[in-house]
Amino acid sequence: MKNISVIRSFELIDFDEIMEIEKEAFNDPCSKNLYIYDFQNNPYSEYYKLILEDRIIGFFGLWIIYENAQITTIAVSPKYQGLGYGKTMMNFIINHVKEANCLNITLEVRVTNEIAIKMYKSYGFYEVVSRKNYYENGDDAYLMKFDVL
Numbered sequence: 001m002k003n004i005s006v007i008r009s010f011e012l013i014d015f016d017e018i019m020e021i022e023k024e025a026f027n028d029p030c031s032k033n034l035y036i037y038d039f040q041n042n043p044y045s046e047y048y049k050l051i052l053e054d055r056i057i058g059f060f061g062l063w064i065i066y067e068n069a070q071i072t073t074i075a076v077s078p079k080y081q082g083l084g085y086g087k088t089m090m091n092f093i094i095n096h097v098k099e100a101n102c103l104n105i106t107l108e109v110r111v112t113n114e115i116a117i118k119m120y121k122s123y124g125f126y127e128v129v130s131r132k133n134y135y136e137n138g139d140d141a142y143l144m145k146f147d148v149l
């Protein structure tokens with residue numbers, strides 16, 4: 001049975017722990033400076049951590065720009081993947097975005113990221129277009145969209 005986790009807003013002090021997960025979960029981790037810049041300077045950005053037994057085991061970022069929400073990042077620490085924590089965060093995101101009166105959620109995902117694509121599709125996200133060479137290493141991305149009903 002999945003243990004009870006909680007979702008809280010980031011604090012600056014969280015970034016060291018978050019970067020450990022970022023490096024473990026992504027082949028091309030984003031830099032800590034970029035995250036901190038967005039966290040401190042982008043009025044539309046929101047960052048949340050998923051805590052289990054006093055440890056951060058996942059996180060996600062959002063930009064909520066008027067009627068559009070964008071999932072900028074989402075990750076679960078590899079040893080906790082496949083246990084339902086991704087869905088815990090997705091459920092939070094969808095409720096939060098509805099409360100913010102957004103009309104849609106968009107995100108980009110590597111076309112090869114089958115697990116994430118399966119998760120997004122299970123919520124009703126659909127592929128809008130593929131973006132060639134979207135990532136720095138030349139990988140393509142799907143732009144995916146969820147319409148808030």
Ligand SMILES: CC(C)(COP(=O)(O)OP(=O)(O)OC[C@H]1O[C@@H](n2cnc3c(N)ncnc32)[C@H](O)[C@@H]1OP(=O)(O)O)[C@@H](O)C(=O)NCCC(=O)NCCS
Nearest residue numbers: 025074075076081082083084085086087109115116118119
């Ligand atoms: C994508 C990610 C956040 C999902 O989190 P998770 O905790 O592993 O996912 P969950 O256990 O909640 O499972 C959610 C859904 O993902 C899919 N999924 C999870 N593990 C899977 C696997 N091994 N194979 C296929 N689909 C899988 C399923 O659709 C699952 O729903 P279901 O259990 O109802 O079938 C996580 O795998 C991760 O951090 N990946 C690395 C970072 C990343 O790629 N982020 C996305 C960037 S766009």
